Amino acid sequence: MLTKSSTELVRQRNSVLVLSVLRRHGALAHTEISDFTRLSSATISAITTELEKAQIIEKSEQQPASGRGRPRVLLRQRRDCGYLIVVIISSDAVQYSLVDYAGKLIDRFSEERSHDPAGAVRFVAAVRAGLLRILDRSKISQEKVLLISISSKGLVNSTEPVLVWSPIFGSEQIDFESALRPEWQAKVILDNETLLIAAALGAREEMVKGADFRSLAALSLGHSVGLGIVRRGNQTGQEISAPNFGHMLHMANGGLCRCGTRGCIEAYAGFYAILRSAFEVPLDTIPAKFVPVAELDKIAAKARQGHRVPAFAFRQAGLALGNGLSRMLSLTERMPIAITGPGTRYYDLLRQGIEEGLGQSHIVRMEGMPEIRVVADEQILVFEGHLNRALSVIDEDIVLSGVHGAQASATIQESG
Amino acid sequence: MLTKSSTELVRQRNSVLVLSVLRRHGALAHTEISDFTRLSSATISAITTELEKAQIIEKSEQQPASGRGRPRVLLRQRRDCGYLIVVIISSDAVQYSLVDYAGKLIDRFSEERSHDPAGAVRFVAAVRAGLLRILDRSKISQEKVLLISISSKGLVNSTEPVLVWSPIFGSEQIDFESALRPEWQAKVILDNETLLIAAALGAREEMVKGADFRSLAALSLGHSVGLGIVRRGNQTGQEISAPNFGHMLHMANGGLCRCGTRGCIEAYAGFYAILRSAFEVPLDTIPAKFVPVAELDKIAAKARQGHRVPAFAFRQAGLALGNGLSRMLSLTERMPIAITGPGTRYYDLLRQGIEEGLGQSHIVRMEGMPEIRVVADEQILVFEGHLNRALSVIDEDIVLSGVHGAQASATIQESG
DNA sequence: GATTTTTTTCTCGACAGTCGAGAAATTTAG
DNA sequence: CTAAATTTCTCGACTGTCGAGAAAAAAATC
Numbered sequence: 001m002l003t004k005s006s007t008e009l010v011r012q013r014n015s016v017l018v019l020s021v022l023r024r025h026g027a028l029a030h031t032e033i034s035d036f037t038r039l040s041s042a043t044i045s046a047i048t049t050e051l052e053k054a055q056i057i058e059k060s061e062q063q064p065a066s067g068r069g070r071p072r073v074l075l076r077q078r079r080d081c082g083y084l085i086v087v088i089i090s091s092d093a094v095q096y097s098l099v100d101y102a103g104k105l106i107d108r109f110s111e112e113r114s115h116d117p118a119g120a121v122r123f124v125a126a127v128r129a130g131l132l133r134i135l136d137r138s139k140i141s142q143e144k145v146l147l148i149s150i151s152s153k154g155l156v157n158s159t160e161p162v163l164v165w166s167p168i169f170g171s172e173q174i175d176f177e178s179a180l181r182p183e184w185q186a187k188v189i190l191d192n193e194t195l196l197i198a199a200a201l202g203a204r205e206e207m208v209k210g211a212d213f214r215s216l217a218a219l220s221l222g223h224s225v226g227l228g229i230v231r232r233g234n235q236t237g238q239e240i241s242a243p244n245f246g247h248m249l250h251m252a253n254g255g256l257c258r259c260g261t262r263g264c265i266e267a268y269a270g271f272y273a274i275l276r277s278a279f280e281v282p283l284d285t286i287p288a289k290f291v292p293v294a295e296l297d298k299i300a301a302k303a304r305q306g307h308r309v310p311a312f313a314f315r316q317a318g319l320a321l322g323n324g325l326s327r328m329l330s331l332t333e334r335m336p337i338a339i340t341g342p343g344t345r346y347y348d349l350l351r352q353g354i355e356e357g358l359g360q361s362h363i364v365r366m367e368g369m370p371e372i373r374v375v376a377d378e379q380i381l382v383f384e385g386h387l388n389r390a391l392s393v394i395d396e397d398i399v400l401s402g403v404h405g406a407q408a409s410a411t412i413q414e415s416g
Numbered sequence: 417m418l419t420k421s422s423t424e425l426v427r428q429r430n431s432v433l434v435l436s437v438l439r440r441h442g443a444l445a446h447t448e449i450s451d452f453t454r455l456s457s458a459t460i461s462a463i464t465t466e467l468e469k470a471q472i473i474e475k476s477e478q479q480p481a482s483g484r485g486r487p488r489v490l491l492r493q494r495r496d497c498g499y500l501i502v503v504i505i506s507s508d509a510v511q512y513s514l515v516d517y518a519g520k521l522i523d524r525f526s527e528e529r530s531h532d533p534a535g536a537v538r539f540v541a542a543v544r545a546g547l548l549r550i551l552d553r554s555k556i557s558q559e560k561v562l563l564i565s566i567s568s569k570g571l572v573n574s575t576e577p578v579l580v581w582s583p584i585f586g587s588e589q590i591d592f593e594s595a596l597r598p599e600w601q602a603k604v605i606l607d608n609e610t611l612l613i614a615a616a617l618g619a620r621e622e623m624v625k626g627a628d629f630r631s632l633a634a635l636s637l638g639h640s641v642g643l644g645i646v647r648r649g650n651q652t653g654q655e656i657s658a659p660n661f662g663h664m665l666h667m668a669n670g671g672l673c674r675c676g677t678r679g680c681i682e683a684y685a686g687f688y689a690i691l692r693s694a695f696e697v698p699l700d701t702i703p704a705k706f707v708p709v710a711e712l713d714k715i716a717a718k719a720r721q722g723h724r725v726p727a728f729a730f731r732q733a734g735l736a737l738g739n740g741l742s743r744m745l746s747l748t749e750r751m752p753i754a755i756t757g758p759g760t761r762y763y764d765l766l767r768q769g770i771e772e773g774l775g776q777s778h779i780v781r782m783e784g785m786p787e788i789r790v791v792a793d794e795q796i797l798v799f800e801g802h803l804n805r806a807l808s809v810i811d812e813d814i815v816l817s818g819v820h821g822a823q824a825s826a827t828i829q830e831s832g
Numbered sequence: 833g834a835t836t837t838t839t840t841t842c843t844c845g846a847c848a849g850t851c852g853a854g855a856a857a858t859t860t861a862g
Numbered sequence: 863c864t865a866a867a868t869t870t871c872t873c874g875a876c877t878g879t880c881g882a883g884a885a886a887a888a889a890a891t892c
Contacts, residue, residue: 004454005429007849007878010421014850017420030870038420040851045871068860069868158749164782171782241748247778248746249739251667261778323665327743330664332657333574362663362677366580366587423849423878430879446841456880461842484889485839 011047012399014039018047019056019395022077023103027060029072048075056081056398077102082146082394083138085131085186086386088193088379089113089152091168091223091290094127096134101146101394103387107138120172124179131184143185146397149390150176150190151382153224155244161190165244167224167258189393192242194220196385197378198228199240201338203388206238215335217328219245219321220378221343221350223271223291224258229332245328246270250320255283268320271296271343277313278303293342300346314349321350322357329370330363336371340378347374427463428815430455434463435472435811438493439519443476445488464491472497472814493518498562498810499554501547501602502802504609504795505529505568507584507639507706510543512550517562517810519803523554536588540595547600559601562813565806566592566606567798569640571660577606581660583640583674605809608658610636612801613794614644615656617754619804622654631751633744635661635737636794637759637766639687639707640674645748661744662686666736671699684736687712687759693729694719709758716762730765737766738773745786746779752787756794763790 014037021036022028028036034044051057052075060074081101088095091113098107111130113123135142154166163174176188198218206213213232220226227245230238246266247259254263255273262284267273272287278299303310325337339347354372358364375381430453437452438444444452450460467473468491476490497517504511507529514523527546529539551558570582579590592604614634622629629648636642643661646654662682663675670679671689678700683689688703694715719726741753755763770788774780791797 004433004879005426006880007423007426007847010423010426010849010878013421031868041870042852042872043850046849067868068858068866070856070858070870072869243747244779245746248743249777252735252739252773252776257778259778259782261776261781263776264778319668323668327664328747330661331659331744331747357668360668360677360679361665362673362675362680363660365677366675420850422851423876426849426878447839457841458843458881459879462878465842483839484837484887486841486885486887488840 014043015047015051015399016396018044018051019077019399020392022057022075023391023395027074027076029074031072033075079104080144082398083140083144084387084390084394085134085145085148086383086390087127087131087148087150088382088386089150090193091153094130096130097383098134098138098140099387099390101391103391107134109134120169120174123169124174124176127176128179128183131180142183145184145186146394147390148176148180148184148186148188149386149393150188151193151196151386152190153193153226156190156192156195156242158241161188163190165259170259187393187397189390191385191389192226192228193382194218194226195228195240195242196389197340197381198230198242198338198385199238199388200381200385201375202230202238202240203384206232215333216338217325217335218338218340218375219325220341221269221321221339221346222341225266225269225321226341227328229328229335231332231335243328245324248324248327250323256286258287258289265320265324269317274313274317274346275299277316278310280309296346300349303349311349314346315353318350318353318355319357320353322354323360324357325354325370326358326361326364329358330361334363334367334370336373338373338375340375340381342378344374344376430459431463431467431815432812434460434467435493435815436808438473438491439807439811443490443492445490447488449491470814495520496560498814499556499560500803500806500810501550501561501564502799502806503543503547503564503566504798504802505543505566506609507569510546512546513799514550514554514556515803515806517807519807523550525550536585536590539585540590540592543592544595544599547596558599561600561602562810563806564592564596564600564602564604565802565809566604567609567612567802568606569609569642572606572608572611572658574657577604579606581663581675586675603809603813605806607801607805608642608644609798610634610642610644611656611658612644612805613756613797614646614658614754614801615654615804616797616801617791618646618654618656619800622648631749633741633751633753634791634797635741635753635755636757637685637737637755637762638757641682641685641737642757643744645744645751647748647751659744661740664740664743666740672702674703674705681736681740685733690729690733691715693732694726696725712762716765719765727765730762731769734766734769734771735773736769738770739776740773741770741786742774742777742780745774746777750779750783750786752789754789754791756791756797758794760790760792 017037018033021033025036030041030044034041048057055078057075058078060076079100079102084099086097086099093110093113095110096108097105099105135145150161152163152166155164157164161176165171176190180188197220198216201218202216205216215231218228225246228240228242230240233239247257247261247264249263250265250268251263255267256262257264257267271291275291275295276285276287299310303314355369358369433453434449437449441452446457446460450457464473471494473491474494476492495516495518499517500515502513502515509526509529511526512524513521515521547564551561566577568579568582571580573580577592581587592606596604613636614632617634618632621632631647634644641662644656644658646656649655663673663677663680665679666681666684667679671683672678673680673683687707691707691711692701692703715726719730771785774785
C-alpha cells in the first residue's frame with residue numbers, strides 16, 4: 001500500500017541520509033557531505049544546524065589547515081548522543097559489548113553459558129543480569145542506551161525480537177521484547193547471526209563495487225549450519241533475510257537431526273553429523289549435543305591421510321550443502337557464496353562435495369557455478385554486522401522521533 | 417544506497433498515489449480521493465488539475481445528483497490516454513489483448529503456436545506480426561501504445577525483458593527488448609506467468625485482509641510446474657518473485673527432466689513425468705514433448721479406481737511438490753499456498769503426497785501445515801495480474817516522465 | 833419563489849523544504 | 863599587504879502541502 005508523502009518526510013529522509021554518509025565516511029566537512037549526498041550546500045547547512053542543536057552531531061576540534069582557503073570544519077556524531085549494547089549469543093558464551101554512537105567500543109566482556117537443558121528462563125535472567133552489569137561498569141545512565149542489538153543462531157521472528165527456534169533451546173521461544181521491557185526503555189532488536197554476517201559482507205562488497213553489487217549469500221559452517229542472504233533492494237538500501245537453511249529438507253527420511261526431524265541439511269553437514277557419519281553410527285541415532293572441535297580435527301586428519309570413511313563423511317556433508325545451496329539459488333538468483341565459520345578449516349575436504357552438489361541442479365548447469373569464497377574472522381563479521389545495522393536503526397529512530405523534541409530540550413538546557 | 421529526496425519527489429509520489437486509488441476504486445470524487453489518500457483537499461485540487469491539463473484524467477459526465485449539496489464531480493482516467501498490449505504466451509498459443517488506460521479490454525485474439533523446434537527466431541517474428549496485427553485492427557496510433565506486457569512460463573531475467581529459459585525453447589534466450597525496439601517505442605516488460613498469478617491473488621487478498629496480508633505463494637500445475645511468491649514489501653507495495661521452482665532439485669540423480677538435468681521437481685510432478693511414471697517407463701528416458709490432457713485423465717481415472725501403479729505416480733508427484741514447497745517455506749516464511757492450473761483436476765490424487773512431502777520438514781513440523789487452497793480460472797488470474805502490474809507501471813511512467821511535458825504539449829494543442 | 837441547509841469544490845495565505853547565487857569568512861601565496 | 867583560493871553561511875525564489883474559509887450548486891424548508 002502506498003502512503004502519502006510530505007515535505008517533512010523529505011527533511012526526515014535527507015537528515016537520515018546525512019547521518020548515514022557521516023556514518024560511512026567518518027567526520028566530514030560541509031562540502032564533502034554535499035558532494036556525497038548530492039544535496040545543495042544550503043540544505044546541508046539547514047540540516048546540520050538542526051542536528052547540531054539537537055545535540056546529535058558536533059563540530060570537531062579545529063584541525064591544522066591543510067591547504068589555502070577557509071579551513072574546513074569537520075562534522076561528526078556526538079559520541080555521547082546515545083549508546084548501544086551488542087549481545088552476541090553463541091553456543092558456549094554470551095558476549096556483551098557497549099558501543100557509543102560513533103561506533104566506538106567502550107567495554108566488552110563474555111560470560112560462560114550454562115548448559116543446563118531447562119535453561120530458557122534462567123538464560124533470560126542471565127542476559128538481564130549481563131546487561132545490567134555492562135551498564136553498571138560504564139557509569140552511563142540507562143536512558144542513554146538507545147538500542148540493544150542481540151544475535152543468535154537459529155530462527156528469528158521477522159518483525160519482533162522473538163527467538164522462535166534455536167539449537168540449544170529448541171522450540172522453547174524466547175521473547176526478548178517482553179523480557180527486557182520492564183527494566184529497559186531501549187529498543188530491542190534480534191537478528192540471526194548469519195544474517196549479520198551476510199549484511200556485513202554485503203556492506204563491504206557495496207563499498208567496493210558500488211551500484212554493481214547485486215546479492216550475496218553467507219554460509220556459516222559449525223555445529224549448526226546457517227545461511228544469510230543480502231540483496232540490493234529496489235530503492236531502500238539492502239534487503240536481508242536469514243532462512244531456516246540448516247533445517248531445510250535435504251533428503252526425505254534421511255538422517256535424524258537435532259531438531260527431531262529427519263533429513264535436514266544439518267543432519268549431514270553439522271559437526272555432529274560429520275562425526276556420526278565418520279564413526280559409521282546409524283543415521284537414526286540421536287546426535288550428540290556438543291562436539292569438541294578437536295574431535296573433528298582428528299577425523300579431518302584421517303580423511304586427509306586418505307582414509308575412506310572419514311573422507312566420505314566430509315563428502316556427504318559437502319553434497320548436502322551443495323544440494324541445499326543449489327535449491328536456494330533456484331529460489332532466488334545466481335549470487336556469490338561466502339563461507340565462514342569454524343567449518344571453513346575443513347573446506348578442502350568439503351569442496352568437492354559442495355561443487356558436485358551444486359552441479360546437480362538445472363540452475364547451476366545453465367548459469368554456471370556460482371563464485372565461492374572462504375572468509376575468515378566470523379566473529380568480526382558478526383560484530384560489524386551488528387554495528388552496521390544497529391547504528392543505522394538508531395539514526396533513523398533519532399531523526400524520526402527525536403530532532404524537534406531534542407531541539408526543544410536542548411534550548412531549555414541552554415537557558416537553564 | 418539511500419538517495420536524496422526533494423519536493424518534486426513528493427509531488428510525484430503523491431500523484432502516483434492519486435492515480436493508484438483511482439485505479440483501485442474506479443471513478444472518484446474530489447472528496448473521496450482526499451479520504452483515501454489522506455491528502456488535503458487543496459493538494460488534491462492541485463494534483464488533479466495538473467493531471468487533467470496533462471490529459472491523463474478527466475471529469476466524468478454530470479451524473480444525476482444523488483443527495484443535497486453541490487453535486488460531486490467524478491474523476492477518472494482518460495481511456496485514450498494510452499494503451500497497453502498484453503501478450504500471454506502459453507504452450508500451444510499466443511494470446512494478444514489490447515487494453516485501454518482505464519483497464520478495459522478493446523480487442524483480443526489468439527494465434528496457434530508453431531511447434532517447430534528451431535523456432536525461437538520464427539517465434540519472435542510471429543510475435544512481432546501479432547503485435548502489428550492487433551494494432552492495425554484497432555486503428556490506434558502506435559505512439560499511443562505505452563506498454564507491452566508479456567508473460568511466459570519459464571525463467572525470466574529480473575531486470576530486463578529477456579526470457580532466459582523456457583519449456584519450449586530451452587536455453588535459447590529471447591530478448592524481447594531488442595526484438596521489439598526497432599518498431600516499438602513502447603516500454604516492454606516480461607514476467608513469469610505464475611508470478612502474475614501470485615500478484616493477482618496477492619492483490620485480491622490485500623483487498624480483503626488489508627494490512628493483515630503478509631505473503632502468499634501460487635503453485636501452477638500443468639505440463640510444467642511454476643511457482644510465484646508475493647510478499648508485502650516494507651514500504652513500497654508488494655514484492656514478487658518467480659523462482660525456478662519446477663527445476664529446483666528434488667532428488668539428486670533422480671529422473672531425467674525435459675531440461676536435461678536429473679532430479680528436477682518437474683521430472684516428478686510435470687504431466688509428462690506422471691505419465692512416464694504411470695507407464696513404468698524408466699526414469700531416464702527422454703520425456704515426451706507434449707502430453708494430451710485426455711491421456712492423463714485416463715491415468716487419473718484408473719488411479720481413482722484403485723489401481724496401484726497410476727495412484728503411485730500421482731503420489732510421487734505430490735511428494736516432489738510437497739518436498740519442494742517445504743524447502744521454499746524453509747527459505748522464506750510460512751505462507752498460504754494457492755494451487756492453480758490444469759493440474760488441479762488431479763488434486764484429490766496429489767493431496768496426500770503433497771501433505772506428506774510438506775510434513776517431512778522441520779519448518780512444517782514446527783509451525784504447522786500451511787493453508788492450501790485450490791484456485792480455478794488460471795487464465796483469468798494471469799490476465800488480472802498483467803493488468804495490475806502493467807497499469808501501475810504505466811501510471812508511474814506517466815507521472816515520472818510525462819506530466820510536465822504532456823502539459824506543455826496539451827497547451828500547444830489547445831492554442832493550435 | 834425566496835431562503836436556508838448541506839455538500840462539494842475551489843482558492844488563499846501560512847508554513848516547510850530545497851536550490852542557486854553570491855556574500856562572508858579565513859587561510860595561503862606572492 | 864594584497865590577491866587568490868576555498869569553505870561556510872545567508873538570502874530570495876521556487877515548489878509543495880495544509881487548514882480555513884469562500885464559492886458553487888443542489889435539495890429542503892418556509
